[in-house]
Amino acid sequence: MKVFVCTSCGRAVFPHRLLCPDCGSSEWREERVEHGVLEAAVEREVRVGAVRTPLGPLAITRIESDAEPGAEVSLDQDGDTPLAR
Amino acid sequence: MTGDRRAARIVAAVETPYTRHPAEGTTTETLLADAFVRVLAGAGLDRADVDGLGVASFTHTPDRAIDLAWKLGVRPRWLMDDGNGGASGIQLLQHAMRAIEAGDATTVVLLSGDHFDGDSFRTLVDNYNRTTAEVLAGIPTGGPNVLFAMLTQQQMEAHGLEREDYGRLVVAQRRWAGLNPGAVYRAPLTLEEYLASPIVAEPLHRLDCVPVVSGADALVVSAAGEGVTVRALRALHNHDGQEGDGLQTGIAEFAGGLWGDADAGPEDMDVVSVYDDYPAMALAQLADLGFVPDGDLGGFLRRRFEDEPLAVNTSGGQLSAGQAGCAGGMHGLVEVVTQLLGRAGERQVESARLAVVTGYGMVLYRYGACANAVVLEAP
């Protein structure tokens, strides 16, 4: 999945912000993150989880596996929707 | 009155009967109009006296406060819309009292209400804000339950809590609801029944989630007359940029200032209202306010919801009285003002003089971003 990295100071965010929380810049580049650590998971219509990406942001994702909290998961995207497996 | 911080007072508070099955023809604006008529009657005021109007609603759109002013036939000098959900009631109060203190208005009616039918609730939660529509709705999260399920899991783990700990709060609120003819769920509830309620998203079960209702709330804030005064009011929104653990609200940062302004502390409160969208968040706000100085949340729930109960969410709270969308942000204010005016009927807290009310809400991504609180004093 894609996260947003401030081109001035390197701060990463997800979801997108208008100005960098740290330095106030409005210039972002998209960076792909392939893996993260599942911090929490819950079953509803689908499995939903909170995944800590290596660049810092915690992303809410659909989980398409039976990964349990603590496990490393791979990250992808379905349109704008983050996916973990 | 300029310069007197206590010039504004709340002289009337009402709630239309909350209902899960609204009568045919009910719309958001008919609910708001009903609340308007009732609160003016309660205050003994005439429509012509009203020179300020504030409105909070999710479903009133595309209309705004000015549409309502027109359709209700009022000519406000002060006009405000606020859609900040669970924080909107205190937000409107904050602005209205300053307007009165500054002389911009003398008699302000604050209205809050929502009506949901058909798909309108799902449409609201999927399009709650741009971020939700873009990155949450497609999962689909289907609303905030899954997010607060994860937060509740974390709070349980961090504090060694079990479901029955939250159950003490839910059962206690239902006891209050039994004394409130306006609550939608009033039947007595046991801890066993709470534990057995159907699962929504582990660890949240149905009785941990607010019943969605249609309804409206209203307050009159005035420069004259006998009423409830504001001792202190503080707010802090977006305190952590949605990058914290979500279990501490902005209240934790301003609680010291709030109590300092109020010249009182948690122990002085006769009545308490915390925004109870979920038991975990009600508990988080009580902790943020300073009601749990030793940090032992489980012990606090046993002590202050069973052994020597604190008067918390005496309407039954949203968990038992219902959540009428944005009106959930005014529900607690209406209940506490009713208590402080001595008009709470069977559930009246004796000699209620001081109370604290919190607002919390607006789930931007992971949890509520808005937080405010007010300390109120009986006339």
Ligand SMILES: [Zn+2]
């Ligand atoms: Zn930056």
